[in-house]
Amino acid sequence: MSNVQQYLDLYREHRELLEQKSSAPLNAPRAAAAEYLADHPLPGKRNERYKYTDADAAFAPNFGLNLHRALALRNPYASCHCSVPDMSTLVLYVVNDVVFPFRDADRLPEGVTVTTLNRAAEECPELVERYYHRAAAAEPANAHKHIDRVERDAVTQLNTLLVQDGVFVHIEAGVQLEHTLQIVFLSSSRHVLMSNRRLLIVAEEDAKADFLLCEHADAGHGFLTTQVTEVYAADRACLNFYSLEETQPDNARFSNIYVEQQAESRVSLNGIALVTGLSRTMINARLLGVGADCQTTGAVIADGRQQVDNSILVDHVAEACTSDMLFKYVLDGESEAAFSGKVLVRPGAQRTLSHQNSANLCVSPDARVHSQPMLEIYADDVRCNHGSTIGKLDETALLYLRQRGIPEKEARLLLQHAFINDVLQRVQIDALRERLSYLVEMRFRGELRHCKNCRHH
Amino acid sequence: MLEIRNLHASVEGKEILRGVNLTIGDGEVHVLMGPNGSGKSTLSHVLVGNPKFEVTKGEIVFNGKDLLELSPEDRSHEGVFMSFQAPIEIPGVSMTNFMRAALNAKRKYFGQDPMPAAEFLKMLREKRKLVGLDAHFMSRGVNEGFSGGERKRNEIFQMAVLEPTFSILDETDSGLDVDALRIVAEGFNQLRTPKTSALVITHYQRMLDYLTPDFVHVLVNGRIVKEGNASLGYEIEQRGFDWIKEEADRQSL
Numbered sequence: 001m002s003n004v005q006q007y008l009d010l011y012r013e014h015r016e017l018l019e020q021k022s023s024a025p026l027n028a029p030r031a032a033a034a035e036y037l038a039d040h041p042l043p044g045k046r047n048e049r050y051k052y053t054d055a056d057a058a059f060a061p062n063f064g065l066n067l068h069r070a071l072a073l074r075n076p077y078a079s080c081h082c083s084v085p086d087m088s089t090l091v092l093y094v095v096n097d098v099v100f101p102f103r104d105a106d107r108l109p110e111g112v113t114v115t116t117l118n119r120a121a122e123e124c125p126e127l128v129e130r131y132y133h134r135a136a137a138a139e140p141a142n143a144h145k146h147i148d149r150v151e152r153d154a155v156t157q158l159n160t161l162l163v164q165d166g167v168f169v170h171i172e173a174g175v176q177l178e179h180t181l182q183i184v185f186l187s188s189s190r191h192v193l194m195s196n197r198r199l200l201i202v203a204e205e206d207a208k209a210d211f212l213l214c215e216h217a218d219a220g221h222g223f224l225t226t227q228v229t230e231v232y233a234a235d236r237a238c239l240n241f242y243s244l245e246e247t248q249p250d251n252a253r254f255s256n257i258y259v260e261q262q263a264e265s266r267v268s269l270n271g272i273a274l275v276t277g278l279s280r281t282m283i284n285a286r287l288l289g290v291g292a293d294c295q296t297t298g299a300v301i302a303d304g305r306q307q308v309d310n311s312i313l314v315d316h317v318a319e320a321c322t323s324d325m326l327f328k329y330v331l332d333g334e335s336e337a338a339f340s341g342k343v344l345v346r347p348g349a350q351r352t353l354s355h356q357n358s359a360n361l362c363v364s365p366d367a368r369v370h371s372q373p374m375l376e377i378y379a380d381d382v383r384c385n386h387g388s389t390i391g392k393l394d395e396t397a398l399l400y401l402r403q404r405g406i407p408e409k410e411a412r413l414l415l416q417h418a419f420i421n422d423v424l425q426r427v428q429i430d431a432l433r434e435r436l437s438y439l440v441e442m443r444f445r446g447e448l449r450h451c452k453n454c455r456h457h
Numbered sequence: 458m459l460e461i462r463n464l465h466a467s468v469e470g471k472e473i474l475r476g477v478n479l480t481i482g483d484g485e486v487h488v489l490m491g492p493n494g495s496g497k498s499t500l501s502h503v504l505v506g507n508p509k510f511e512v513t514k515g516e517i518v519f520n521g522k523d524l525l526e527l528s529p530e531d532r533s534h535e536g537v538f539m540s541f542q543a544p545i546e547i548p549g550v551s552m553t554n555f556m557r558a559a560l561n562a563k564r565k566y567f568g569q570d571p572m573p574a575a576e577f578l579k580m581l582r583e584k585r586k587l588v589g590l591d592a593h594f595m596s597r598g599v600n601e602g603f604s605g606g607e608r609k610r611n612e613i614f615q616m617a618v619l620e621p622t623f624s625i626l627d628e629t630d631s632g633l634d635v636d637a638l639r640i641v642a643e644g645f646n647q648l649r650t651p652k653t654s655a656l657v658i659t660h661y662q663r664m665l666d667y668l669t670p671d672f673v674h675v676l677v678n679g680r681i682v683k684e685g686n687a688s689l690g691y692e693i694e695q696r697g698f699d700w701i702k703e704e705a706d707r708q709s710l
């Protein structure tokens with residue numbers, strides 16, 4: 001029996017409470033999600049996209065949930081300062097699955113809304129109804145091929161079943177957010193806890209914004225989070241997401257990101273996993289408008305028994321879109337990481353330009369990496385290339401540095417940092433790039449406890 | 458300065474050096490010549506401690522210390538420098554950061570504090586001028602996109618920054634155009650002191666002209682088979698190596 005059963009039981013038992021503490025648009029798709037999950041076990045190694053992460057096993061423990069919407073034990077404004085030197089951000093805290101009041105609301109420009117999904121459901125119901133669980137519920141990209149085996153993502157379904165609130169961001173046409181919107185996710189509890197988080201981001205025509213998403217967790221308890229993010233970028237909208245994960249070795253997270261892009265929109269998703277336990281990120285980006293551009297970038301630094309999995313699908317539906325994937329992993333200890341990136345070029349998506357690159361460095365003999373760039377092309381006028389490398393640290397380079405007097409440990413560190421460097425170079429904000437570069441260095445030195453400025457008290 | 462005694466070394470199980478003896482005194486410049494594949498670069502790599510090369514026999518004493526006991530980085534701190542025959546690219550490590558890390562590691566070895574930033578940058582500028590390397594090279598990755606000749610200049614630039622007492626120049630002259638060779642050789646000569654020595658590997662007479670070496674050694678098949686002064690170098694340029702090989706064969710019979 002699948003481990004999904006305990007969540008279905010929980011849902012049936014507490015349905016009233018769950019829905020009462022939530023809003024109509026969030027309640028609407030629950031029944032369908034329950035129906036789906038009743039027939040579909042949580043995915044494991046037999047499912048193509050979960051080949052490298054056994055979700056079913058990760059959901060096995062009996063996690064507690066915060067169905068009563070009790071506020072978290074920790075007030076993040078009092079206990080946590082997550083900031084980047086020389087960078088002014090607007091900060092929103094989410095502790096477990098509770099969105100804390102947004103104190104920087106008065107610094108938002110006209111035309112930008114940052115609030116909770118439940119409040120948005122009251123204040124602008126038509127927007128929430130229109131976008132909530134639309135991209136996430138879209139037909140999977142394999143639908144045109146395997147009509148008989150259309151699989152929705154069970155983790156997204158489970159999130160939809162249990163989620164009670166989330167973050168809502170709306171940017172009106174032509175509005176540019178000058179300051180980066182930073183959302184800090186914290187897991188903090190006295191008990192093992194499951195949090196189901198949700199993000200809905202809607203950017204209208206020509207809107208522009210940068211997001212910094214930080215994920216932290218207290219030590220000592222196993223946390224499991226599911227996070228479903230939906231991003232809608234209208235014509236010429238430009239959105240950059242930088243996410244940084246610095247949690248705990250006993251933390252498990254499943255982050256599913258759905259992106260819909262209209263004509264000439266540009267979306268970049270840049271994720272750095274510094275410390276984690278089990279971390280799976282799935283991105284499904286659909287390029288629906290002519291000339292859209294989607295960039296997915298990731299760096300993974302793992303050791304111990306950490307497991308990281310990036311499963312990316314960029315679906316070229318419209319003509320003349322461009323996409324670029326760049327993923328770099330440095331794996332030590334007995335860590336295991338996977339990259340599977342697929343570019344799907346639909347019939348008619350002529351003049352598609354795509355590039356995929358996965359490069360991996362295994363610095364210990366017990367680290368394992370799976371790298372699988374894939375192309376599926378149904379149009380003839382396209383330029384798509386992909387590359388994948390798995391290697392060890394370059395001994396010749398190491399000797400070169402040591403000959404100049406740089407001690408071996410330091411030389412290894414420099415080379416590992418250099419390896420990650422092109423991912424860092426994709427960060428457009430100077431102060432953030434420097435900060436991330438510093439954190440990466442600290443991580444390689446084994447001196448990263450917290451992101452330092454984000455000192456938890 | 459340096460004394461190599463009966464050195465045997467192999468790479469991947471294959472013996473390359475088969476009993477090398479070589480003594481280099483303070484302030485001396487020695488030239489090492491020899492046919493391709495005779496083991497000149499192998500000797501250099503053994504001197505700097507490349508772990509790929511295994512010393513099976515013999516010893517190397519450097520300023521009274523057992524060189525073979527030292528790590529590559531400690532050999533560097535003790536004053537050994539090699540200008541690589543084929544310097545590699547290290548994208549993502551900027552030249553400035555590289556030199557800062559190298560210099561400060563050496564200072565740390567001798568119990569000194571890191572060099573203050575302003576002083577460091579001023580020093581880099583001076584050393585760059587010595588070999589005619591433009592400022593923009595400093596912000597690029599180590600040798601990243603450098604031409605063959607630029608890489609060689611960069612090697613001598615690094616030598617200038619680190620101020621070694623014993624330098625190995627492995628074919629630093631090949632790949633340099635006429636003007637660059639003059640600049641690099643003049644730079645090298647400026648760095649010379651009565652306390653610094655060098656082992657210069659070259660195939661060409663031009664290098665002999667600039668460096669006026671004290672001794673020339675010829676390495677054939679992993680052994681030094683002939684030694685002389687600069688005139689031996691010019692003779693090789695004229696006559697090649699065959700006569701030396703024949704001479705060596707006759708002697709070993």
Ligand SMILES: Nc1ncnc2c1ncn2[C@@H]1O[C@H](COP(=O)(O)OP(=O)(O)OP(=O)(O)O)[C@@H](O)[C@H]1O
Nearest residue numbers: 468469473491492493494495496497498499500509
């Ligand atoms: N890493 C290695 N693996 C296997 N063989 C090697 C390796 N390095 C050197 N050799 C071999 O050792 C021998 C000596 O090489 P070495 O590079 O020392 O010659 P050299 O005298 O410097 O030649 P050149 O004048 O061409 O630079 C050659 O036969 C070479 O193929």
Ligand SMILES: [Mg+2]
Nearest residue numbers: 497498499542
């Ligand atoms: Mg050589």
